Amino acid sequence: MSELEQKKQQIREELEKLKYEFKIELPKRISEAREYGDLKENAEYHAARERQSFVQARIAQLTEQLNKLNELNLSDIPEDKVAYGSTVTVVDVDTDDEVVFTFVSSNEVNPSEGKISVSSPIGAAMQNKAVGELVEVNIPAGKRKYKIIKLVTIHGKEFVA
Numbered sequence: 385m386s387e388l389e390q391k392k393q394q395i396r397e398e399l400e401k402l403k404y405e406f407k408i409e410l411p412k413r414i415s416e417a418r419e420y421g422d423l424k425e426n427a428e429y430h431a432a433r434e435r436q437s438f439v440q441a442r443i444a445q446l447t448e449q450l451n452k453l454n455e456l457n458l459s460d461i462p463e464d465k466v467a468y469g470s471t472v473t474v475v476d477v478d479t480d481d482e483v484v485f486t487f488v489s490s491n492e493v494n495p496s497e498g499k500i501s502v503s504s505p506i507g508a509a510m511q512n513k514a515v516g517e518l519v520e521v522n523i524p525a526g527k528r529k530y531k532i533i534k535l536v537t538i539h540g541k542e543f544v545a
Contacts, residue, residue, distance in 0.1 A: 387469060387538055388456065388538060405439055406443060410435060413428070413432040417429035417432055448491070458539065462537070464543060465512045465535075466512060466532070467502070468487055468502050470486070470537050470538060472487070472510060472534070473533050473535075474519070475531050476529070483530070485498055485510075487500060506521050509522075514532065516531070516532065517531070
């Protein structure tokens with residue numbers, strides 16, 4: 385199973401759980417909380433309603449993400465250049481620090497895990513670049529120069545400088 389198919393499957397599984405919670409579990413919790421009386425001071429009721437809003441928003445977000453992934457055509461993604469789904473290892477030319485980025489959709493961004501959006505300043509600057517290329521990126525902290533030393537594409541192909 386490809387990385388893309390695995391990602392789709394993970395989203396489908398989370399969607400199933402959330403839809404069950406939204407349609408079955410939360411209505412029960414809200415109904416039970418209503419039985420406690422005065423809704424103004426009913427913490428259980430307010431917590432259940434808040435969770436219901438969160439779950440509904442998350443369902444919408446995941447549905448949108450799944451639709452985007454379904455529209456994604458792997459044959460349109462370069463097999464030897466930085467693009468969506470790529471994991472890129474770079475070296476900061478000025479500091480010799482090595483950094484690893486994985487380019488994901490905006491819904492999957494998690495900077496602490498190195499997951500950044502392809503539309504971020506770094507993602508945009510590295511788009512369609514190959515191993516060995518120098519990339520200059522304008523970020524809020526200033527200009528950075530990176531050299532791409534390793535690339536693993538969504539196709540599973542690995543390139544090393």
